[in-house]
Amino acid sequence: MENMRKYLSDIDEDKLKVVMRVKNAYSEGRMSLEDAKKELKEKVKTLRPYEIAIAEQDHREFEDEICRKEDIQQMMELFEDIMDDSQPDLPVDHPIMCYYRENNAFRKVLKEIEDLVQYPVIKNQWYEIYDKLACYRTHLQRKQMQLYSMLEKKGFDRPTTTMWLLDDFIRDEISDVRRLLDEDKDEEFISKQQMIIDDILDLMSKEESILYPTSLAMISPEEFEEMKSGDREIGFALIDVQNSENKSSKPVQQASDAASGGDSLSFAQDLAKLLSRHGYQSDDNKILDVATGKLTLEQINLIYKHMPVDLAYVDENELVKFYTDTNHRVFPRSKNVIGRDVKNCHPKTSVHIVEEIIEKFRSGKESFTEFWINKPDLFIYICYVAVRDENGKFKGVLEMMQDCTHIRSLTDSRTLLTWEAANADADYGADGNSGKNKEENNKEKGEENMSGNGKDIKLELGTKLSDLLLAYPWLKDELPKINSKFELLNSPLARVMIPKATIEMMADRGDMKVEDLINAIQAKIDEKK
Template sequence: MVTTLKASTRILELANEFPFLFDTLVEISPKLKRLRNPILQKTIGRRATLTDVSKMAKVPLNRLFILLSESISKNANETVVIDKDAKEQGEWQEELERRQRKLKDLVLGLHAGEEVEGLQSEFKEILVDISATEIAEMEQSLISSGELTAQQVTSLCDLHVQVFKESLDVQQKPETTPGHPIHTYMNENKEAQRLINVLKDNPDDSTIEELKKIVIHYTRLQNQLFPLLEKAGITGPSTVMWAKQDEIREMINNLNESNLNELLIAIEEMIYKEENILFPMSLENLSEYDWVKVRTGEEEIGYAWITPGLDWKPISPIDIHQVDQEPESPRINLNTGSLTLKEIDLLLRHLPLDISFVGIDEEVKYYSATDNRIFPRSPAVIGRSVINCHPSKSYDKVQKIMTYFKEGKKDKAIFWIQMKGRFFLISYYAVRDDDGEFVGTLEATQDITEVRSLEGEQRLLDWE
């Protein structure tokens, strides 16, 4: 019998015919271990080709052909023919591009006011097996190309989901091990749905207060999961979902009897988007080590209702390469005086304000991990574009500050806001070296509620 390998060969079909290939794939690259995941086999594995596998493993396609053919010949004693026809590969790439163009045409039709039912009928061919990643790529492409702004995509994202709903409904929802971040997110969603169901029958104040904890869930997504997606090159979906989550926050802040039902619907729709688009897409695109990084910073932000399980036991580089405890660092000579790294770290964490430093490349380099940060931060923010650390409605303002600082037009920007009965001062400062060259931006946030109320003088110690 003869097996033919092509660029468009679907990996799951091949691996189901030759189950030993799952072990071969992991030997080729540990990143391919994810293809064993039953949920991914129903999403990315269902459509993933050898071209996709080549990209995931960062292995040349020709090399992948050879390794797979050797494994099949050895373990199944079968002849393998490698079809490296450039024409066939080109046709497959054209098919992928055609699907993306069709998806974009569909969404642009929505924004032009066309009816959902008519678009579903017109584009039925591609809607049959649409994946979460394809939807994400389409939204990101529309934003990157300038065909739609992030605000425009956000404004009609509920309609986008309505168009894709029939296809998304038949796909299995992610199933992960207790302790995995997706498992925790989904358990929080279950509790949120339970509270929503209670409020639909009996809108009592205590249950409403409990539901407000959903904000913690959104904060963790924005600070833990979204930065990792951005590093994987996926920015569109997180931009849109952040904006929708901020709309929910605004509803919670202005909640009254008349808009309670609107809030419940918005949270339910967000649950659907997370579990049918965001989570499957994230599992397809993030590595096991990425999920370790997501999990590592979760405690700093906290959980809504749920305590994560302990069953998930990921392997991280730390497990593989055990690092001896570093000796105490020497003193570092500063402009005035000298400190150890430990002393510097403790000093910055004990400042009566929160600080962050953004480098000249506009990426977050540092934040002070104070005990009671005003705006939550976690290690996943390091290396993240400062633009993506803010809601999309603030993009222009943040970019203007960065540009003016770099060009030397301004040296500081000051804002103040009131939130939950407190008064906060938010300051941005251009950091320049002794020659006046711009090296980055310092952001400082301080609760000045008590400071604003001071009068007269206090010269004596008053600890009584």
């Protein structure tokens, strides 16, 4: 494990010991705030945020839930006279600035809660707020997959892995409180709002006072630039992010295909380097002997890109070495997980399961285990297979994951070839849109109206999204261009949303007037005619 001091300079060990001694004495009630602040001002004088991070990393043993229990506002009051916690001046698309911008956007949502909580419950108003809060999951996922992994590689692992517990705690807390609204438990629902506000603000304070400044001190500008592609792949919450290098570029939500293509190229380059170390040429057209055939590097990359299931491989050293970069991935990943200890890719609450799987596989006691997530209108299947060489030596773990919702819905038998628009949800194409493939098939059949039969679809409040996509399969790609919130149509949740959604529901979720949405959809249809 790297030592984070390697990436920081001018560390005063004596000062850090004073900081931790005073901080612990104050938090345990053995020193008053006035005395603690006085001693810090006399003996410490100035304190940089990352110095607190180093003190926490080296001079304190973490308990699993200490990050959640600690009163961050109380700690910031302790250090307010000696530490600068102002927001940095960074480009709007800088990864750290995106976190700050998201926090600012969510503070506005929390303000909406404070304003609305004093009135009788009107469900639609609260659903609108909790739809926004649900986006907080994206903020947390990007932080866990991107920022934590980068910091852990540099030796800053204790605070990040502990903060992961708090991330997941708040994520689940938001879901649990929303469920009270679904169950018509209005009084209990309202009573939980202050808790939601306090906990999210507390997490933001932890991020902004320690995590982000420490990241800026430890991560180089070049590494932040590399981080941007993974950030775009996972997505952003309540903000639009444009590439500062290209002023005319589309918002990130509309540029996911380009980002995906960039990651595909990155994967090909990484694989080429790996092959070259074993004596193979890196030419994409070089024929390679694989286990049961001969393939070029380009073909290998394309096969993984179109794989109908998600695969990930962890080697015998418990390092993440590979995952398939498909458009239909069940859960988000980023290239920053490559080379990372697999235990650091999971919250502490589930690390023991990971360790047990690896231990049983390594010992030879077990070679397979499976899990599944069964929710209304969603079924995710996950299995783990021990990878062994021809001599039976343990070489790692292969994970396979698949959204089996559609498969479980199949009945009877099908033995004849049938092209159905329903299969447009299975985004196995390189462009993530099998609907386009269907449109191309229509052209081959010589159909005259490539945009569907618009006469059969009347755009009104109750028009179903499934009917729209049946008539106009290409519309699935166009809807996010009308409203970025429709990007969910390109996620596994599409199978849940599409059968239920109407134009009225879409307008409500997209904060649009129904007539504006209808006009925008009609304009897209007219463009195709």
